Amino acid sequence: MPLTAEGGQARPKPLVIPQYCKGCGRCAAACPKKCIAPTGEVNPETGYVPVSIDYSKCIGCGICCSSCPEPYALHLDNVKYFWELPAQEQENVKHEKLPVAEPVADKFIPLPDTEPLMIKGTYASAIGALLAGCRHFFGYPITPSTEGAELMAKILPHIQGVFIQAVSEVATVNYMYGCGSAGRPCMTFTSSPGFSLMLEGISYMIGAEVPGVIVNVMRGGPGLGNIGPEQSDIKLVCRGLGHGNTHALALAPADPQEMLDLTMEAFRLAFKYRQPVIILGDGYLGQVTSQVKLPKHMVEPGIPAWATAGDREHRANLVTSIRLTEADLEKLNHHLNDIYA
Known part of the structure; x- marks a missing residue:
């Protein structure tokens, strides 16, 4: 039966x-x-x-x-x-009118006054990301940035977050592309050689207008160089990042307090302009310890209307860097240049 x-x-x-x-x-x-x-x-x-x-x-x-x-x-x-x-049902499906997604705004949650923390720069940046609402971290360990990733690995599983150690920096940036396309705040820590491997993916994120935060704790180069502090990647970030007509929104903190504050600001800018944001630290700033005061609020992120969030309201959205006609590609480049101006 x-x-x-x-x-x-x-x-x-x-x-x-x-x-x-x-x-x-x-x-x-x-x-x-x-x-x-x-x-x-x-x-x-x-x-x-x-x-x-x-x-x-x-x-x-x-x-x-x-x-x-x-x-x-x-x-x-x-x-x-x-x-x-x-055939007739296919036509009906093609002309089905999908609802227009409405953005879900961020919420700001007040934090109590606390004593300052005595922490190193990489920890300050990781805490800033958590307070900005980041619950997705992808990365590959590289000195001198690894401590920031280690802190995220300890905290994220306890707050319903996602920590993935990717197989490489190339995989890392592609994870970020997917997560950012879904409208979710995400980040990585890396250093100069690893940052070089991410450049193709960063160009794709710029072209597809995908937000994300990349903390580059710069070290000496070229090549393997050493793990001492150096600021030479600033030229790379500000004068041509990846292939095509690419720049990036770049923030350069001066102390651990700014590592926290500017990481929070980086997430705000990333979603405001739909672009990856690069935070430029170095081996000294990542390891130096000083007092860091927490902000007055933390962020519960919403969902932008453009996101490919997987529900019916966002089904019509498409996130891609391909522009097949010259007119569309020119329009995108003008749009990006307006952001960088």
Whole structure:
């Protein structure tokens, strides 16, 4: 007797679309009845070996569909994708009017008066980010910036935050691109060699107008150099950052107090102008210790209207750096130059 869902209706069964199946086997491993297995034959369209389903054992639990990493390879038979709809229904979907997203404003939460903290510059910047509402940190350790990342790693898990140690600085900046596109405040700590690896991704963030905060605790160079303080990346940041017509909003603190204050300001500017902001410290400023007073408020960030937040209201949004026509690209460059002016 076929298993039925609540109300007596038979459960929908999974369907495999062979041309989208890569034969990874995740669905077979997830199936509690072991009714999914490779077909043993290569699909000539893809070069992969797709799976097949023994429907005599299938109970329609849908776990296989949830485990499939491909969005179209495996779905329940009661689901219709856009291209499977009749022509008239496709037209209706195309002309469906989506709601216009409204921005959710930041909230400012008062903080009690406290005694000043005696902390180093990297800690001050990390605390400033937390007070600015940053709950997403991505980074790869590099001296002399690592202490800031270590503090974020200790705190974020306790406040429902996300800390990801990426496989490289290249991965780090791409994590930031995705998080910033969703309208979420995010940051990283790095130093000069790691910052160089981020330049392509920063150019993409600038072109796509994605906010984010990058704290560059500069060290001696060129090349590996040493871990002593140096300010030579200022020329890189202010005179050409990444490929294309790119600059950046740059802030250069002078002491740990400004490391905290300007990190908070960096998040405000990043979302006001939809641009990455670079904080330029150095090996000395990152390690030096002094008194730091906390601000009078902290920020609970909202969600900007342009964000790709994943809900229906933001479904029509697109965050991309590609501009296929010269007119559109010229318009973007004029817009960016107005920000930098």
